[in-house]
Amino acid sequence: MAQKELVPGLAGVPAAESAISYIDGAAGILQYRGYRIEELAVESTFEETAWLLMEGELPTAAQLESFRKELGQHRELPSPLVSMLHDMPKDAHPMAVLQAAVAALGACEPRVPFGDEAAFRGAWLRLLSAVPSIVATHERFRRGQDPISPDPTLSTAGNFLLQLTGDRPSKIAERILDCALVLHADHTMNASTFAARVVYGTQADPYASICGGVGALSGPLHGGANERVLASLQSIGSVEAVDAWAQDQFANKGKIMGFGHRVYSVKDPRSHALQSLAVKLFDELGSTPIYDVALKLEQVVVDRLGDKGIHPNVDFFSGIVYSKLGIPTDQFTPIFAIARTAGWMAHLHEQMQDNKLYRPGQVYVGVAERPYVPIGERG
Numbered sequence: 001m002a003q004k005e006l007v008p009g010l011a012g013v014p015a016a017e018s019a020i021s022y023i024d025g026a027a028g029i030l031q032y033r034g035y036r037i038e039e040l041a042v043e044s045t046f047e048e049t050a051w052l053l054m055e056g057e058l059p060t061a062a063q064l065e066s067f068r069k070e071l072g073q074h075r076e077l078p079s080p081l082v083s084m085l086h087d088m089p090k091d092a093h094p095m096a097v098l099q100a101a102v103a104a105l106g107a108c109e110p111r112v113p114f115g116d117e118a119a120f121r122g123a124w125l126r127l128l129s130a131v132p133s134i135v136a137t138h139e140r141f142r143r144g145q146d147p148i149s150p151d152p153t154l155s156t157a158g159n160f161l162l163q164l165t166g167d168r169p170s171k172i173a174e175r176i177l178d179c180a181l182v183l184h185a186d187h188t189m190n191a192s193t194f195a196a197r198v199v200y201g202t203q204a205d206p207y208a209s210i211c212g213g214v215g216a217l218s219g220p221l222h223g224g225a226n227e228r229v230l231a232s233l234q235s236i237g238s239v240e241a242v243d244a245w246a247q248d249q250f251a252n253k254g255k256i257m258g259f260g261h262r263v264y265s266v267k268d269p270r271s272h273a274l275q276s277l278a279v280k281l282f283d284e285l286g287s288t289p290i291y292d293v294a295l296k297l298e299q300v301v302v303d304r305l306g307d308k309g310i311h312p313n314v315d316f317f318s319g320i321v322y323s324k325l326g327i328p329t330d331q332f333t334p335i336f337a338i339a340r341t342a343g344w345m346a347h348l349h350e351q352m353q354d355n356k357l358y359r360p361g362q363v364y365v366g367v368a369e370r371p372y373v374p375i376g377e378r379g
């Protein structure tokens with residue numbers, strides 16, 4: 001096959017037709033199935049959004065009710081997986097644990113033959129319900145605490161907070177986390193979604209494919225940026241220190257976590273929404289000094305790099321919201337994965353409908369053909 005022009009990082013190259021979400025990066029618009037993200041964040045719930053992403057339409061009241069019930073019934077983890085979570089090293093990163101745990105979940109579940117709609121639906125329910133239980137159960141074990149049984153009557157967000165802390169969450173905490181899950185649920189052909197689709201395109205099962213998504217999401221250039229944003233804000237420490245810290249980054253061409261995006265050239269609409277959630281939490285619980293550091297950093301970075309299209313992305317304010325909810329920093333990316341499981345699974349389903357193995361080309365830059373040199377004749 002003739003070599004074509006290389007597009008580094010496949011930037012802007014369409015990899016599939018998709019009807020799930022839509023971005024206008026210059027206008028700062030994100031839609032799921034035609035609905036604006038700002039409207040979904042206010043009006044919808046994570047369960048309703050997960051249904052919308054998979055089914056293409058908002059559920060009726062009866063559909064939503066039975067979907068919520070089904071999700072509630074799939075939260076208990078199989079005992080080999082619970083043992084594995086218990087035995088993980090206490091200092092393991094939760095994303096590494098999550099990736100291993102999703103593979104282990106797949107090993108405990110019935111096989112999901114490619115193209116089997118009923119089996120795929122079972123995996124969809126299982127993953128949406130079990131991923132939050134995995135994250136919470138691992139957190140309990142690493143703190144030396146017993147896991148908390150799930151409550152099938154609670155929402156995904158409410159039950160996650162219950163399983164994490166042992167306490168029924170306040171209405172505001174549950175609602176804020178629910179909104180954050182809606183905001184993170186899908187985002188067109190991002191790196192982790194593409195990774196999951198590539199794995200699924202080989203007709204691997206959904207659990208293996210979601211493992212691929214979790215691995216890709218963990219990196220600092222993608223979902224892993226959210227915990228690094230908080231680390232940066234904490235290391236800056238005060239509003240007065242922002243300018244010098246940022247100038248140092250600019251001088252050394254450092255990547256400032258939580259800024260920049262492959263598709264948006266303006267502030268990410270989810271960043272606006274997460275910032276509003278943070279402010280709502282501060283109204284209830286009091287503000288956080290690092291929020292002022294974040295505001296100042298946004299101003300300094302946008303003053304300097306805004307003309308290049310560098311603005312806050314989804315990862316910039318999410319950590320401030322999660323830390324106000326009492327969630328440990330290294331659990332921020334796993335929470336992203338809880339939400340993105342909805343989008344990944346919708347994309348796998350779309351991939352199933354019209355599967356074509358992903359197998360891109362390359363531009364070969366190695367040596368030309370040459371004869372083998374026996375070991376005794378090598379210099």
Ligand SMILES: CC(=O)SCCNC(=O)CCNC(=O)[C@H](O)C(C)(C)COP(=O)(O)OP(=O)(O)OC[C@H]1O[C@@H](n2cnc3c(N)ncnc32)[C@H](O)[C@@H]1OP(=O)(O)O
Pocket residue numbers: 009220221222223225253254255256257258259260261262263305308310313314315
């Ligand atoms: C959920 C998500 O995945 S959202 C993204 C989360 N990731 C981050 O927040 C990490 C920081 N951001 C980045 O690394 C990048 O902006 C990315 C990876 C998200 C997008 O990158 P790309 O579209 O590939 O742009 P690329 O990295 O080539 O940068 C283009 C230019 O902008 C600069 N730039 C991009 N992002 C940043 C940043 N966060 N801080 C400083 N400069 C930046 C680059 O240095 C480069 O400058 P140059 O042209 O002078 O060399």
Ligand SMILES: O=C([O-])CC(=O)C(=O)O
Pocket residue numbers: 186187188189190191222262263313314
């Ligand atoms: O779309 C991207 O490249 C990254 C992103 O913001 C996401 O996956 O939410």
